[in-house]
Amino acid sequence: MASKPLSQEFTKGLWGENPIFRQLLGMCPTLAVTNAVINGIAMSLATSFVLIFSSLVVASIKKLIPSQVRIASYIVVIASFVTMADRFLAAFFPPISKNLGPYIPLIVVNCIILGRQEAFSSKNSVGRSLIDAFGMSLGFTLALLVLSSIREILGTGTWLGHQVLGSWFEPWIIMILPPGAFLTLGILLGIIILIDQKLQRSK
């Protein structure tokens, strides 16, 4: 794995191994908080913060941790950063903290984060792990941004709280309810697989 060029460690998180669309990890926050763009952004930022710092710490101390207790150690590291993010939001952005409710503490069990520690940071250098974490974070952010944009525009006619569709538009309330999350994700996954097949064929 170490032979991959660094740029590829970064870009794989955006498309080839996008945590949401290709690895299908972290579905719980993805489906639950993408009913408004602002929630999607806040969730992406909090997750990125946790992922990047956890990767940094895990890659730095990987040689010290006996493999039998590695998962327990990773979880403690991740949980520490999640709690920091949670307290920070509650102190400085109380409305966002209220909207996201239990989903910030639930980042602890987000498979993207533990998955990257286990699959990548525990086997690669600090620099490479950071690049991987940044790529995965950006891929996660993009995915949440697309999902929440589609759901907010169709569900309320607004984007980031600004009216984008005229008064003629009757909001599809289902889009901001849980079924809307499944519908949007399913359709997007289908589109991405189609694009990917086209790309494969033309190679």
Added chain:
Amino acid sequence: MSLSSRMVIVLTAVGIISGGLLSTVGILTRARIEANRLREIEEAIITVVPGAKTNTKIYEEKDFTVYTTRNDQGQIQGFAIYTAGTGFQDKIVLMFGTDAEINKIFRLTILDQKETPGLGAKITDKEAFLKYWENKDCSHPLMLKKPPVAQEELGASEVNAITGATISSEAVLATVNASLAKLRSLIQAGTIQIEENNGQ
């Protein structure tokens, strides 16, 4: 060093470091989080009792807190009641203001709710719901009007339900009526005493 002692040392070290970091973060943010909570209540009191300048907490129990509010001359203007009731999905936390005789509701505001977006969540909407609660006669229990009618056609103690969200509307109504009854019985029992112009 044996493997088991290494495991113990590593896990202990990770735990201690993370515990230390978290208590630091906790201390640094606690004051601000508490201030946010108090400010939210402060703002809600001003919303529900127009012209309230100062307020005093006079009674508190789980999900039921009563504040008296005074105007700038120090006269009692009424009560602000912070309460919560079971909604469609989760607790609905709300606050409403009444005059000192508990005959009139000034206003109602919703502080926290997890009702269905687009339906029950309309209880936070001024046009769809909250405006019907302004200046209502509450000497008798309030009643829900459904289907909703024009504001002029509502009785003195009637409020409009939200179409398609009867459960959420009823939850708010039941919470308010229960709180009014509780406040009256607390005053009657002498648990809550209001002393006009005292301590101002």
